[in-house]
Amino acid sequence: MTPTPVLSQITPSRRALLGGAITLAAAGALSACSGPDGSSRNENTLRVVYQKTAAFQQLEHVLTKAKEEYEASQSTVAIELVPIEAEQDSYFTKLALMNGSPDTAPDIIYEDAFQIRTDVAAGYLRPIDEYVATWEEWNMFLDSVKDVGKGDDDKLYGISLGTDTRGIFYNKKLFAQAGLPEQWQPTTWDDILQTARTLKTALPDVIPFNMYASKAFGEGTSMQSFEMLLYGTQDTLYDTDTKKWVTGSQGFKDALTFLKTIYDEGLAPGLDIALDTNIGSRIATELLPQGKVAMCVDGSWLPGGWINGDNAWPQWEESIGYAAMPTQNGKKPGFTSMSGGWTLAMGSQTKNPQAAFDFMAVALNKDNALKYYTENSLIAVRSDIAEMEEYLTCNSSFEFFSSLVQYTHFRPATPDYSRISGSIQIACEDVVSGGASPEEAAATYDKSLVGIVGDDMVQAA
Amino acid sequence: MHQSPACGVPTAGGASRRRHTGRALRRELPLLPAVLMLLAFMAGPIAYAFYGAFTNRTMSGYKAVNPDFIGVDNYVSLFSDPDFYTSVLLTLAFLLGSAIIGQNVLGMLVAVLMRHTPRSVSSAVGACIVGAWVMPEIVAAFACYAFFHTEGTLNTVLDAIGLDGPAWLVTFPMLSVILANIWRGTAFSMMNYNAALAEIPPEIKESAQIDGAGALQSFFRISLPIIRRTIATNLMLTTLQTLGVFTLIFVMTGGGPGTRSSILPVLAYQEAFKFSQIGYGSAIATVTLVIGAVFSLVYTRVLRPEVE
Numbered sequence: 001m002t003p004t005p006v007l008s009q010i011t012p013s014r015r016a017l018l019g020g021a022i023t024l025a026a027a028g029a030l031s032a033c034s035g036p037d038g039s040s041r042n043e044n045t046l047r048v049v050y051q052k053t054a055a056f057q058q059l060e061h062v063l064t065k066a067k068e069e070y071e072a073s074q075s076t077v078a079i080e081l082v083p084i085e086a087e088q089d090s091y092f093t094k095l096a097l098m099n100g101s102p103d104t105a106p107d108i109i110y111e112d113a114f115q116i117r118t119d120v121a122a123g124y125l126r127p128i129d130e131y132v133a134t135w136e137e138w139n140m141f142l143d144s145v146k147d148v149g150k151g152d153d154d155k156l157y158g159i160s161l162g163t164d165t166r167g168i169f170y171n172k173k174l175f176a177q178a179g180l181p182e183q184w185q186p187t188t189w190d191d192i193l194q195t196a197r198t199l200k201t202a203l204p205d206v207i208p209f210n211m212y213a214s215k216a217f218g219e220g221t222s223m224q225s226f227e228m229l230l231y232g233t234q235d236t237l238y239d240t241d242t243k244k245w246v247t248g249s250q251g252f253k254d255a256l257t258f259l260k261t262i263y264d265e266g267l268a269p270g271l272d273i274a275l276d277t278n279i280g281s282r283i284a285t286e287l288l289p290q291g292k293v294a295m296c297v298d299g300s301w302l303p304g305g306w307i308n309g310d311n312a313w314p315q316w317e318e319s320i321g322y323a324a325m326p327t328q329n330g331k332k333p334g335f336t337s338m339s340g341g342w343t344l345a346m347g348s349q350t351k352n353p354q355a356a357f358d359f360m361a362v363a364l365n366k367d368n369a370l371k372y373y374t375e376n377s378l379i380a381v382r383s384d385i386a387e388m389e390e391y392l393t394c395n396s397s398f399e400f401f402s403s404l405v406q407y408t409h410f411r412p413a414t415p416d417y418s419r420i421s422g423s424i425q426i427a428c429e430d431v432v433s434g435g436a437s438p439e440e441a442a443a444t445y446d447k448s449l450v451g452i453v454g455d456d457m458v459q460a461a
Numbered sequence: 462m463h464q465s466p467a468c469g470v471p472t473a474g475g476a477s478r479r480r481h482t483g484r485a486l487r488r489e490l491p492l493l494p495a496v497l498m499l500l501a502f503m504a505g506p507i508a509y510a511f512y513g514a515f516t517n518r519t520m521s522g523y524k525a526v527n528p529d530f531i532g533v534d535n536y537v538s539l540f541s542d543p544d545f546y547t548s549v550l551l552t553l554a555f556l557l558g559s560a561i562i563g564q565n566v567l568g569m570l571v572a573v574l575m576r577h578t579p580r581s582v583s584s585a586v587g588a589c590i591v592g593a594w595v596m597p598e599i600v601a602a603f604a605c606y607a608f609f610h611t612e613g614t615l616n617t618v619l620d621a622i623g624l625d626g627p628a629w630l631v632t633f634p635m636l637s638v639i640l641a642n643i644w645r646g647t648a649f650s651m652m653n654y655n656a657a658l659a660e661i662p663p664e665i666k667e668s669a670q671i672d673g674a675g676a677l678q679s680f681f682r683i684s685l686p687i688i689r690r691t692i693a694t695n696l697m698l699t700t701l702q703t704l705g706v707f708t709l710i711f712v713m714t715g716g717g718p719g720t721r722s723s724i725l726p727v728l729a730y731q732e733a734f735k736f737s738q739i740g741y742g743s744a745i746a747t748v749t750l751v752i753g754a755v756f757s758l759v760y761t762r763v764l765r766p767e768v769e
Contacts, residue, residue: 093520093735096520096737097520099521100525118522119521121521121523121525122520122521122523122525122526123526124525215715215717215735216717270611270628271631271718272611272630272631275714275715275717275718277715415522415523418737419737419738422737429717429718429719433631433717433718433719433721435718435719435721436719451538
C-alpha cells in the first residue's frame with residue numbers, strides 16, 4: 001500500500017485532522033437535514049397551503065388578494081402562499097405528508113370537508129371555536145354549513161368556503177340534433193338510459209353520457225357517480241341512527257349495475273378515456289364544450305371554469321342545459337344530489353393562531369367570499385351574499401343548482417370515510433372494466449369495509 | 462495445518478499487527494462520513510420500512526399519530542389477498558418480459574449488430590437508443606403514454622396504413638408497459654454488452670474462424686462464454702432496475718384497468734398513499750425487496766464459478 005504522493009506530504013496528524021474535519025462536516029450536514037426543532041417555522045410567517053390546477057386557479061386569486069389586504073392591515077406577519085399543483089388525490093397525499101412533520105405543516109389549509117374528521121383524529125388541525133366566538137361575520141354563515149367544519153369532538157376546525165350540488169349537464173344542441181326536447185328532465189334511471197340510447201343511435205360519434213368510474217378520479221368517482229346513484233335507491237352507505245356502515249345492500253349492487261350498463265352498452269366513454277388520469281379536466285374543458293359528450297353528471301362548479309380563464313367558453317349558456325338526477329324509480333322526493341365543499345382550516349402546528357385566524361377572516365370576508373362564489377361558481381353559504389343581486393345574476397346556473405339543495409345528501413362524516421371511499425372506487429372501476437360483476441364487486445367492498453371499520457361497526461341492509 | 466510464523470512470535474508480531482491495525486484504522490477514517498451517510502440514508506429507511514410493516518400506521522386519522530404494533534397481521538392479510546398474488550405474477554411477467562428477455566436479448570442483439578455495421582450507422586442507432594435511456598423517467602413515461610394512447614402516435618401510424626389500432630393502454634396494459642420498459646432500458650444492456658464484446662481478443666475469434674466456426678457458432682461458443690460474467694452482472698442490474706420501475710407504469714396506466722398492470726411497487730404506492738395504509742404498503746415494499754434479494758442471490762450463484 002503506497003500512499004498517493006499528495007497524501008504522503010501530509011503528516012499523520014494532519015491526516016487525522018483532515019479526516020476529523022470531514023467527519024464533523026458530514027455530521028453537521030446530517031443534523032442540518034433533520035432540522036433543529038421548529039427552526040423553519042416562526043410566528044411571523046404563516047404558510048397557506050392550497051390546491052391549484054390548470055382548471056382551478058380561482059382560490060389562488062382570492063388568497064392572493066387576501067394576502068395583500070392582510071399584509072397591508074398590519075406589518076408584523078407575512079403570508080407565504082404555497083400552492084400544491086396536483087389533482088385531488090395527490091393533493092391529499094401531499095398535504096398529509098406535509099402535515100406529518102412539524103417543519104412542513106401548514107398554518108392554514110385548504111381542506112376538503114370530508115377530510116376534517118380524519119385529520120382531526122390525526123392531530124393535524126387546531127380547533128377555532130375561541131376565535132369564531134368573537135368573529136362578527138360568523139353569524140352570516142348558514143347554520144346548515146356550520147357543522148361541516150366540525151370534528152368528532154364537536155369542536156369547530158374549518159370554515160366553509162362555499163358548497164356545491166351535483167346534477168346532470170346536457171348539451172341542448174346535441175339533444176336538438178337527436179330529436180330530443182330542449183327542456184329535459186328524466187324521472188327514473190331508465191329515462192336516462194333511454195335518452196342515452198337515442199343519442200347513441202342518432203349521433204354515433206358522440207359519447208352519450210359520462211359518469212366517472214375510475215380509481216384515478218378518486219373521490220369524484222365516489223361522489224359524482226356512485227353516491228349520486230346509491231342515494232337515489234332505498235339504501236344508503238351509512239346508517240346515521242345506529243352509526244353503522246351498511247353491507248350487502250341491493251342499492252349498492254343496483255348502482256354498480258347501472259354503471260356497468262352504461263359502459264357495456266357503449267353509452268359512456270371508452271375505457272381509454274374513462275380510465276385516463278385526466279378524465280375530469282377532459283370532460284370539463286374539452287369533451288363537453290366541444291360537443292363530444294352529450295350528458296354528464298358533474299358538480300355545480302363546472303361553469304366556473306367556462307366563465308373566464310384558460311378554458312373560457314363564452315357561449316356555454318347557449319349550449320348547456322341542466323337536469324336534476326332522478327332517483328332510481330322516481331321514489332319521493334323524486335331527485336337526489338350530493339353536497340360537499342371545502343373549508344379553510346387551521347394547522348395544529350401554527351405558532352400564531354390569532355394571526356392565522358385573522359388571515360382566514362380576511363379570506364372569508366364578504367368581498368372575498370363573493371369573489372370566490374361567483375368566480376368558482378359555488379353555492380353561497382353566507383346569508384348576506386346568497387340574497388345579493390350581484391351574486392344571483394352573475395351566472396345562470398346558480399338558480400338551478402341552488403334548487404337542488406332540498407334534495408341533497410352529505411357523505412358520512414367519519415374518520416374512515418376516505419378509505420371506504422377508496423374501496424368504492426375500486427368497485428366502480430372493477431365493474432366497468434369487466435374485472436368483476438356488480439355482485440362480486442359489492443362482496444369485495446363488503447369485505448374491505450369490514451376490514452376497515454371492524455365487524456361490530458357494520459350492519460346488513 | 463501449520464501455524465503461521467506470526468503466531469510463533471506473539472510479542473513482536475502483536476505489536477506490528479497493532480501498529481498495522483492502527484494505521485489501517487486511520488486510513489479508513491475518511492470513509493466514515495460515507496458510511497454514516499449510507500447508514501442514515503440507505504439502511505435507515507429500509508429498517509424503518511421493515512418496522513413500519515409491523516404497524517397499522519395510516520396517513521391520517523387516529524392511527525397516523527398512535528399506530529399500534531400489530532405483528533405480522535399485515536403479512537397475513539397480504540398473503541390472503543388474491544390481488545397480491547396477481548400482482549406478484551404481473552411483477553414476474555414484467556421482470557421476465559421487459560428485463561430478463563427484452564432488454565438483455567435486444568441489448569445483446571443491437572450490440573452484436575452494431576459491431577458489424579459501418580461506424581456512421583452504428584453511432585446513429587446508438588444515439589437513438591441511448592436517447593431513451595438518458596431521458597428522465599417521467600419524460601420517458603409521458604413519451605410512452607403519448608405513443609400508446611388511443612389517439613397517440615402508434616395508432617396514428619397504424620391508421621395511415623389502414624389498420625385500426627386497439628386502445629393499447631386499456632386492452633393490452635402489460636404489453637404496453639413491457640414494451641415501454643424495453644424501449645427505455647435496452648440502451649443500458651447494449652452499452653454493457655458492446656463494451657464486453659469489444660474486450661474479446663480478436664485472435665481467439667480468428668483462430669475459431671480458421672478452425673471453421675461460423676458466425677453463429679463463434680458467437681455462442683466463443684463470445685457468450687467469455688462475457689458470461691458481464692451477462693450475469695447485467696441481468697442482475699436490469700432486474701433490480703426493473704423491479705424499481707414505478708413512474709413508467711404509474712403514468713401510462715396507473716396500474717389499471719382495475720389491477721391489470723399493478724406490479725408490486727404500484728400496489729405498494731396505492732395501498733400506502735391512495736388508501737392511506739402506510740403499514741400495509743410497507744409490507745408490500747418489503748416483499749418487493751425480498752424478491753429483488755432472491756434474484757440477486759440467484760445471479761451471484763450463477764456468477765460465482767466464473768469468479769473462482
